[in-house]
Amino acid sequence: MAVFDLALCTLILLAALAAVAGPGLFRAVVFFVVYGVLIALAWVRLGAPDVALAEAAIGAGLTGVLLLGAVGRLSRAGADEPLTSRIDWPVALAAGLVGAMLVWAVLSLAPGPGLAPAVAEILPQTGVENPVTAVLLNLRAWDTLLESVVLLAALIGLWPLARGGAWQAAAGPVHHALPDGVLAGFGRLLPPVALLVGVYLVWAGAYQPGGAFQGGTVLAAAGVLCVMAGLVRAPGMAAPLWRLALVAGPGLFLALGVAGMAFGGFLLFPTALAKGMILAIEMVLTLSIAVTLALMVLGPPEGGGAQ
Amino acid sequence: MTPLIALLALPLAGALMAVAVPHRGARIAGVVVVASAGALIMLVAQWGIPHAAPGGWGAPLGIMLEADGLALAFMAMVLAVMAGVCATAAPMRELPTPFWPLALLAWAALNAIFVSRDLFNLYVGLELLTLAAVALVATGGDKALAAALRYLIFALTGSILYLAGVVLVYSAHGVLDVSLLAATLPAPTDRVAMGLMTAGLLIKTALFPFHVWLPPAHAAAPAPASAMLSALVPKASFVILLRLWFEAMPDAADDRLLTALAVLGALAVGHGGIMALRQTRLKQIIAYSTVAQIGYLFLVFPLAGGDGAAQPWAAGAWTGAVFQALSHGLAKAAMFLCAGLWIIAVGSDRLEDLRGLARGLPMTAMAFALAAITLMGLPPSGGFTAKYLMMTTAFASGQVVWALVLAGGGLLAAAYLYRPMGALFAREIPAFTPVPRYLQAVPLVLALLAVGMGVLSDGLYAFLQLGRPGTAEEGL
Numbered sequence: 001m002a003v004f005d006l007a008l009c010t011l012i013l014l015a016a017l018a019a020v021a022g023p024g025l026f027r028a029v030v031f032f033v034v035y036g037v038l039i040a041l042a043w044v045r046l047g048a049p050d051v052a053l054a055e056a057a058i059g060a061g062l063t064g065v066l067l068l069g070a071v072g073r074l075s076r077a078g079a080d081e082p083l084t085s086r087i088d089w090p091v092a093l094a095a096g097l098v099g100a101m102l103v104w105a106v107l108s109l110a111p112g113p114g115l116a117p118a119v120a121e122i123l124p125q126t127g128v129e130n131p132v133t134a135v136l137l138n139l140r141a142w143d144t145l146l147e148s149v150v151l152l153a154a155l156i157g158l159w160p161l162a163r164g165g166a167w168q169a170a171a172g173p174v175h176h177a178l179p180d181g182v183l184a185g186f187g188r189l190l191p192p193v194a195l196l197v198g199v200y201l202v203w204a205g206a207y208q209p210g211g212a213f214q215g216g217t218v219l220a221a222a223g224v225l226c227v228m229a230g231l232v233r234a235p236g237m238a239a240p241l242w243r244l245a246l247v248a249g250p251g252l253f254l255a256l257g258v259a260g261m262a263f264g265g266f267l268l269f270p271t272a273l274a275k276g277m278i279l280a281i282e283m284v285l286t287l288s289i290a291v292t293l294a295l296m297v298l299g300p301p302e303g304g305g306a307q
Numbered sequence: 308m309t310p311l312i313a314l315l316a317l318p319l320a321g322a323l324m325a326v327a328v329p330h331r332g333a334r335i336a337g338v339v340v341v342a343s344a345g346a347l348i349m350l351v352a353q354w355g356i357p358h359a360a361p362g363g364w365g366a367p368l369g370i371m372l373e374a375d376g377l378a379l380a381f382m383a384m385v386l387a388v389m390a391g392v393c394a395t396a397a398p399m400r401e402l403p404t405p406f407w408p409l410a411l412l413a414w415a416a417l418n419a420i421f422v423s424r425d426l427f428n429l430y431v432g433l434e435l436l437t438l439a440a441v442a443l444v445a446t447g448g449d450k451a452l453a454a455a456l457r458y459l460i461f462a463l464t465g466s467i468l469y470l471a472g473v474v475l476v477y478s479a480h481g482v483l484d485v486s487l488l489a490a491t492l493p494a495p496t497d498r499v500a501m502g503l504m505t506a507g508l509l510i511k512t513a514l515f516p517f518h519v520w521l522p523p524a525h526a527a528a529p530a531p532a533s534a535m536l537s538a539l540v541p542k543a544s545f546v547i548l549l550r551l552w553f554e555a556m557p558d559a560a561d562d563r564l565l566t567a568l569a570v571l572g573a574l575a576v577g578h579g580g581i582m583a584l585r586q587t588r589l590k591q592i593i594a595y596s597t598v599a600q601i602g603y604l605f606l607v608f609p610l611a612g613g614d615g616a617a618q619p620w621a622a623g624a625w626t627g628a629v630f631q632a633l634s635h636g637l638a639k640a641a642m643f644l645c646a647g648l649w650i651i652a653v654g655s656d657r658l659e660d661l662r663g664l665a666r667g668l669p670m671t672a673m674a675f676a677l678a679a680i681t682l683m684g685l686p687p688s689g690g691f692t693a694k695y696l697m698m699t700t701a702f703a704s705g706q707v708v709w710a711l712v713l714a715g716g717g718l719l720a721a722a723y724l725y726r727p728m729g730a731l732f733a734r735e736i737p738a739f740t741p742v743p744r745y746l747q748a749v750p751l752v753l754a755l756l757a758v759g760m761g762v763l764s765d766g767l768y769a770f771l772q773l774g775r776p777g778t779a780e781e782g783l
Contacts, residue, residue, distance in 0.1 A: 098503070102471060105496040111478045118368055139368050142361040146419060146431045149319065152326065153412050153435055157442030159405040161452070167405060168329075240327070247323040254323070257361070258308060258316055266312045267361040 005045060012038045021087065025074065029067040036060025049209040050132040053201075057217035065224075065297055073299075127274025129207040136211065137278045141267045145257060148250045148285055155246070155292050159237070161300040168238040172298030177230040187229025194222030202286045206275065212249075212282045216289030223294040234298050235291070242291065249288025253281050310346035311357045311374050314382060314418050317343050322411035332407025333397035339411065340390045347383055350374060356774045366484035371424040375774025377629060378421040380767065381546060384633045385417050387756055388538050388640040394749045395644050396531035399651075403446050406532065413439035413535060420543045426473045426483045426504075426555070429547050433469065433511065437462040440540045443532040444524045451527035454520075461510055461520040465544075468507030475500035488555040501559045504551060505568075511544035514568075514605060515575035518598045522582070525594040530647020533590060537597045538640035542632050545604055552608065552783060553625065553776045560783035565608040573712040575602030580719030589649070589656040589727055593642045596682060596723065599716060600635045603693070604628050606709045610700045611782050625779035626771050627696030630760065633767075634689025637757035638678035641750040645671045645678075648746060652739040658727060663735035670747035672731050677754035679724040681761075684717045689760025692768075 015038055019031035036059040043052035119131050119139065126134035136144045159167035177183040198218040205211035226232045235242045256277055260268035269277045308316070321339035325332040350357060358373040365371060374382070392410065396402055416436035423429050441462065444455040477483055479494035513521040525537050552560060579599025586592045607628035646656055648671050653660050665672035681690035694713050701710035760767060 098468070098471070101499050101503070102475075105475050105499045106478075108495050109475070109478050112481045114477065114481045115367055122364075122368065138362055139364050140362075140370055140428075142370050142372075143428055143431050145319075146416075146428075146435055149322070149412060149415070150431070150435045150438060152323075153409065153438040153442065156326070156405050156408050156412075157438060157445060160403055160442065160445040160448070165403060167403070237329075243327050243329070247326050250319075251323045251327075254316060254319055258312070260362075261308050261312065265361070265363045266309075266316075266359055268363045 001045075008038060008042055008045065012042065025071045026068075029064065029071055032067060033060050033064035036064065050130075050211070053209055053214045057214050061221070062217055062293060062297065069297065069299060125271045125274075127269060127271060127276075127278055128205075130205060130209065132209070133205050133211055133278070133282075137281065138269060138274065141253075141257065141269075145250065145253050145267070148253060148288070151289060151292050152246060152250060155296050158296065158300045163301060163303045166301055166303065168236055169301035169303065170234040170236040171295050171301055172227070172234050173302045175228045175230050175234070177228065179230075184229045184231065187225050187231045191222040191226055194218050194225075198222070198286070198290070202282050203279075205282065206279065212285040212289055216286045217293060219286065219290035220293035220297065223290065224297050227294075227298060235295065236301065245291045246288055246295075249281070249285035252284045256281060309357070309359065310349040311359050311372065311422065313346040314343055314350070314374075315372075315415065315422070317346070318411045318415035318418065322408045322415060325408040325411055329404045329407075332404060333393065336389075336393045336407055336411060337397070339414075340386070340393055343386055344390075347379070347386055350379055351383070351770070354770075354773070366424070366487050367482040370428045371484055371486070372422045373424050373774070374422050376771040377546065377549070377774070379773075380629065380633060380771055381421045381542065382418055384542075384636045385414065385421075385539055387753060388534065388636060389414055391640055391644055391749045391753045392531045392534050395647060395746055396529075398743075398746070399529070399531070399647075402529055402531070406443070406446050406529070409439045409442050409446065410532070410535060413443065413540070417539055417543050421546060424485045424550075426476060426485070426488075428483075429550075430466070430470055430473055433544065433547070434466060436540060436543055437466060437511070440536055443536060444528045446532055447528045451524075454523035454527040458520045458524040461517070465507040465510035465517075468503045468510070470507075472500040472502070472504030472507065475503070485550055485555045489557070493556075493558050497556055497559045501551065501556055505548065508544040508548050508551075509571075512541045512548070512604075513598060513601060514571050515578050515598065515602065516571070518575065518579070518601075521598060522591060522594040525597065525643075526588070526590040530590075530643050530650060533594075533646075534640040534643035537594065537643060538636040541597070541601055542636060545601075545632060549607075549625075549628075553611070553778045557776075557778040557783055560608075562609070565783055568605045568608045569610075569709060572602040572605030573709070575599060575605070576712055576716040576719070577602075580716060580723060583723035584719070584726075587658055589646050589658060589661065590643070592723060592727060593639065593646060596642075596720065597635075597639060599719065600631070600639070600682060603631050603697070603713065603716060606697060606701075606712065608783065609706060610697055610704070610709055611779055622700065622780045622782075623696035623768075624700040625775070626768060627693045627700070629771055630689055630696065630764070630767070631693035634681050634693060634757045634760050637753050637760070638681040638688075638690065641674050641678040641753035641757065644750040644753065645675045648742050648750070652742050653737060654740075658730045660737075661727065661730045662733040663731075663737045664739065665731040666736055667739045668742055668747055670744070670751050671742075674747075674750035674754040675731065676728060677751070677758050679720075679728060681754070681757040682724065683720045684713070687761040688758045689764070690757070692761045692764040 015031050015035040019028050019035055040052045040056035043055055123134055126138040128134050198215040201210040201215035202212055227234045237243055257267040260266055263270045317339045321335050325335050356375050360369055360371055362369050413436055416432050420429055420432035441455050441459045444451050444458055475496050479496050480491045510517040525533050576599050579595050583592045583595035607624055610624035649661055650656050681688035684690040684694040698710045698713055
């Protein structure tokens with residue numbers, strides 16, 4: 001496997017170089033996606049399948065789609081001049097310096113086991129069997145609650161960019177697709193499968209890799225596909241139900257966290273109820289994450305009209 | 308619910324409600340202000356160091372939250388500024404609706420950062436604060452987009468540097484809790500980790516030369532958002548710097564590095580002041596003044612402790628820096644809110660358009676003048692107490708050069724603030740749209756609080772000593 005690892009490292013470096021150093025925005029984005037997939041593979045090799053799933057879904061998939069969308073908008077606005085392959089020396093120097101420092105630090109580290117053994121020890125009290133889920137939803141639930149709100153903040157940050165200030169209008173541009181075309185076909189075929197996979201990822205997260213963020217990304221992809229295939233209209237923030245879907249996950253998380261005060265502390269899930277509470281939070285959080293991510297990919301309203 | 312958890316949960320719950328019921332944003336924010344004030348009064352009245360362990364795990368597996376004197380004082384300052392921001396923003400119809408959830412999210416992030424004892428939790432708080440702050444700049448409309456994007460790129464660079472440092476700390480020590488880290492043995496990678504985290508936080512605090520994103524962003528945002536951005540946002544990363552250097556890893560400090568931080572601070576004082584002198588628009592002047600005022604904060608690194616053992620009375624530099632951060636927050640918020648009201652009154656923030664406005668809106672002119680006294684560091688303001696404490700240390704420990712920076716910065720502030728004051732008090736009677744009196748009173752209250760910090764400095768000084776790290780007295 002050493003050969004595989006060496007090849008993987010080389011490919012990661014080459015993809016990264018091609019993404020930042022080559023001319024052309026589109027090319028850079030494509031190499032960025034390749035880089036994300038390779039990094040996901042690296043996480044698998046490092047024995048961190050949870051991170052690999054998140055990297056593939058969010059790092060490569062979602063970010064790639066967002067960047068491709070940005071390139072598309074730039075070219076429609078006539079602003080996608082081909083980048084020259086000129087190197088920005090001050091930035092390169094700073095990045096090289098930070099890189100060298102990190103390499104030195106990693107080489108001179110003698111990493112201990114960290115907190116993994118301690119987590120394994122108390123795992124039965126957390127209500128879930130997957131240590132990653134235990135850390136995210138129980139031990140460090142305060143982090144995850146704030147993270148779920150970070151996502152919401154990112155979406156709200158798009159609203160001031162809505163055309164004409166109409167942030168409540170339908171998200172993104174109007175999508176047209178041939179009713180019998182490939183896109184519409186996929187739009188009918190994939191969403192049911194994606195729904196199954198998404199819900200499975202959340203459910204499985206209790207005892208094996210998976211969870212709300214990964215499941216939410218798959219559901220968001222299905223939703224975006226439906227909109228882009230012209231099968232459903234993009235949601236708009238004028239509808240109270242969509243706004244509720246955005247805040248339901250973090251809202252339930254916060255509410256159950258405050259309810260935990262009755263059991264002795266903020267975000268305290270008693271062992272007997274922990275599994276049910278965590279699953280409830282994960283399910284609703286998945287919905288909110290899916291809607292938030294889908295709206296982010298669709299982009300700020302561009303005067304599409306329908307709600 | 309304990310008051311500490313209430314202070315964290317209230318703005319979060321308010322933000323979620325403001326998304327669900329957007330047209331009630333101002334009212335929801337008002338409820339959060341009143342309820343938070345109640346919780347804060349209960350905490351201050353206890354005169355102790357309340358703490359909480361979400362999930363009941365405690366460090367190292369869980370996250371510890373602790374409201375020491377530093378955290379409570381900053382949360383109180385944030386509450387005062389947010390009350391002022393909400394009062395002036397509520398009647399502003401041109402403010403886009405997303406302003407309210409963003410303002411509440413930024414508030415939630417600030418409180419989360421002030422009480423957190425966990426390096427990674429601090430990162431999450433910074434991320435939330437950064438995204439909310441960038442989006443607040445973007446609420447300024449199309450003209451603010453370029454500034455917002457530039458801010459985003461700088462701030463995310465800061466985030467990644469900080470996160471890289473946190474990863475190194477965890478790899479080397481296996482813990483993330485500030486108090487536990489202080490008890491661990493130093494590792495060879497600590498210097499690199501602290502360097503990365505500090506660099507990231509300097510970018511977010513907008514210390515010279517990483518300040519270039521600040522003036523355009525703060526000047527382009529709507530005035531209530533500018534007040535939050537200038538008064539509150541850079542203070543969060545500064546508090547993390549204090550936690551890192553004075554509490555988590557004081558052993559990683561060395562004299563050259565501490566001096567380098569203070570030199571950058573001194574350059575910020577000079578550069579920010581000179582740039583402020585050259586601006587023609589009020590909001591630009593106030594924004595560059597923030598660059599200068601942030602510079603003073605970094606004098607704490609070589610000054611703290613002074614000559615500790617020999618002259619314990621001269622060890623107030625740490626408290627002085629905190630006074631500076633708090634009083635600048637109140638005064639700067641007052642100034643931006645004044646600017647916002649004057650833009651409503653005359654439709655512009657150009658100095659020539661503000662001529663004689665003191666006659667039309669006397670309360671705001673009074674507020675601006677009081678805030679200016681604090682920024683110049685004249686008695687009896689909070690800014691004076693801050694400079695007095697830092698100067699005492701500087702002279703007692705023979706570091707006179709930093710005292711010169713403090714004095715020179717005060718003179719520069721007097722020079723650049725004289726120009727807007729001169730315009731305001733010009734003998735002309737301008738045409739202007741009247742502004743309701745209660746709105747004019749808002750910045751006046753904030754400016755009075757900044758001055759009051761100096762008048763009642765005894766109580767605040769004693770309060771800040773609750774949970775103050777020993778290194779604040781002994782020096783780094």
